[in-house]
Amino acid sequence: MLVKAIVPRGYCKGVVRAINIAKKASQQYQNVYILGMIVHNQYIVKALEDLGIQTIDAKGKTRLELLDEIDKGTVIITAHGASDQVFKKAKEKNLNIIDASCLDVIKTHDLIKDKLNQGYEILYIGKNGHPEAEGAISIDKEKIHLITCKEDIHKMDKQKHYIITNQTTMSLYDVYDLCEYAKGILPHLEIAKEICTATQIRQEAIHNIDNDVDIVFIVGDPHSHNTQKLASIAGQNKEVHMIESLQDLNINCLKGKKKAAVSSGASTPTYLTNQVIEFLKQFDETNKETFIKPTIEKSKILD
Ligand code: SF4
Numbered sequence: 174m175l176v177k178a179i180v181p182r183g184y185c186k187g188v189v190r191a192i193n194i195a196k197k198a199s200q201q202y203q204n205v206y207i208l209g210m211i212v213h214n215q216y217i218v219k220a221l222e223d224l225g226i227q228t229i230d231a232k233g234k235t236r237l238e239l240l241d242e243i244d245k246g247t248v249i250i251t252a253h254g255a256s257d258q259v260f261k262k263a264k265e266k267n268l269n270i271i272d273a274s275c276l277d278v279i280k281t282h283d284l285i286k287d288k289l290n291q292g293y294e295i296l297y298i299g300k301n302g303h304p305e306a307e308g309a310i311s312i313d314k315e316k317i318h319l320i321t322c323k324e325d326i327h328k329m330d331k332q333k334h335y336i337i338t339n340q341t342t343m344s345l346y347d348v349y350d351l352c353e354y355a356k357g358i359l360p361h362l363e364i365a366k367e368i369c370t371a372t373q374i375r376q377e378a379i380h381n382i383d384n385d386v387d388i389v390f391i392v393g394d395p396h397s398h399n400t401q402k403l404a405s406i407a408g409q410n411k412e413v414h415m416i417e418s419l420q421d422l423n424i425n426c427l428k429g430k431k432k433a434a435v436s437s438g439a440s441t442p443t444y445l446t447n448q449v450i451e452f453l454k455q456f457d458e459t460n461k462e463t464f465i466k467p468t469i470e471k472s473k474i475l476d
Pocket residue numbers: 185186187188252253275276277278341342369370371372399439
């Protein structure tokens with residue numbers, strides 16, 4: 174089968190940095206915890222567990238609440254960043270804090286703080302409950318308003334001065350739409366789009382996918398926001414399948430297809446994406462021997 178491996182795809186610099194920080198911490202310290210999932214990918218969480226790093230996570234609990242479950246040792250702040258309150262509480266608990274916040278997330282926090290100091294209120298386009306949105310909104314819950322859809326913009330005060338910004342992993346195209354819409358509703362609005370470069374160029378590459386591609390695979394965890402966004406962009410004009418690994422790939426969907434494209438979320442192990450690419454390259458629907466999938470070697474997940 175013909176395969177277009179979309180470039181760029183997969184790990185972003187923030188995720189690579191966070192994983193390297195965690196690996197190093199596992200060699201230096203005992204009792205190492207990650208506050209929330211380091212990235213939204215179960216394979217990586219399990220691989221870190223094998224190195225002795227425990228992920229503290231529970232659906233619906235904030236980073237601040239999750240800290241209650243750590244009483245000693247080292248806590249790693251994930252690439253999604255965390256609020257000042259989280260750092261303060263971790264310090265009060267005498268934990269050794271290792272900050273793996275992505276520098277792009279910190280840049281957005283700095284922008285928000287700066288604009289709050291200048292008297293603006295903030296409209297933050299993000300996903301409810303996402304750790305990055307949680308960290309940003311916790312900076313000032315009164316003056317930062319989460320925007321998830323156009324209706325939220327109508328709840329704002331037309332007399333106030335707002336700046337609209339966003340979670341770094343939102344869809345480039347959704348953020349553009351929401352900002353344009355908000356401009357028509359709120360007279361005193363400034364725009365500061367903060368899609369990170371890694372997200373932007375991955376989304377653009379999917380958007381510009383070759384016309385002759387007839388099926389697209391996005392490899393990544395179903396909980397990964399940036400992976401979901403890649404799939405939704407591809408789904409605008411192509412048949413798209415989101416899979417966690419080769420094991421989820423349904424052979425039936427390849428029947429009659431000539432060319433596949435493959436991309437992956439910023440948190441997807443390169444090894445898992447390469448397995449999908451290599452499998453598709455050798456796939457021939459007339460030869461059943463090419464239907465056999467290799468197993469996943471856990472030791473290669475963090476490579
Ligand atoms: S997606 Fe962007 S903001 Fe998020 S960790 Fe990667 S580089 Fe940083």
